[in-house]
Amino acid sequence: MRLLLCGLALSVATQAPSQTPLDRLISAKRIGSIQLGMTLGEARKAAPAAAFNRRSDGDGAALVEITIAPRVSITAWAEEDDPEAPIDWSKRIRSLETFSAAFRTADGARPGARVSELTRLYGPTRTIDTTEMESREYITFARHPERLRFRLDETRRAILSISVSSF
Numbered sequence: 001m002r003l004l005l006c007g008l009a010l011s012v013a014t015q016a017p018s019q020t021p022l023d024r025l026i027s028a029k030r031i032g033s034i035q036l037g038m039t040l041g042e043a044r045k046a047a048p049a050a051a052f053n054r055r056s057d058g059d060g061a062a063l064v065e066i067t068i069a070p071r072v073s074i075t076a077w078a079e080e081d082d083p084e085a086p087i088d089w090s091k092r093i094r095s096l097e098t099f100s101a102a103f104r105t106a107d108g109a110r111p112g113a114r115v116s117e118l119t120r121l122y123g124p125t126r127t128i129d130t131t132e133m134e135s136r137e138y139i140t141f142a143r144h145p146e147r148l149r150f151r152l153d154e155t156r157r158a159i160l161s162i163s164v165s166s167f
Helices: 040-046 115-122
Strands: 002-005 008-011 051-056 062-069 072-077 095-098 125-130 137-141 148-152 159-165
Touching: 040 051, 115 137
Parallel strands: none
Antiparallel strands: 002 008, 051 062, 062 072, 072 095, 095 159, 125 137, 137 148, 148 159
């Protein structure tokens, strides 16, 4: 887009509303700039402005919360054993999950999206699976994107999180 301002022509880069910046894109191998298979140390270099903090989930898994901005974060699991231990920067990331609506797939799927939106993208629901330990529910669609996992919220009407993993 070109603007005329006080007799000066300025070029302004615009982004179509449907496009997602690369640092907020979810794909089969990455969420934003964090990629499966990189070490936690490499992830720290890939997102130098992010805060990396230890956390755990209800199963007691040792996780790393990568906070990029307020309410914009990624949770990484790198096969660490002790949620009380300092982060082992040499460990390789095996799975990533985000609850942040700032991240989207190229198709537009995002945490917070209604299931009806994803049905339009990927076809009807094929299955809803419930985990044994924490009763988390995951939905699969007829044309489900490879390696993406969509976790349902408690209402079963919206996506709570999107995850990718190397297993």
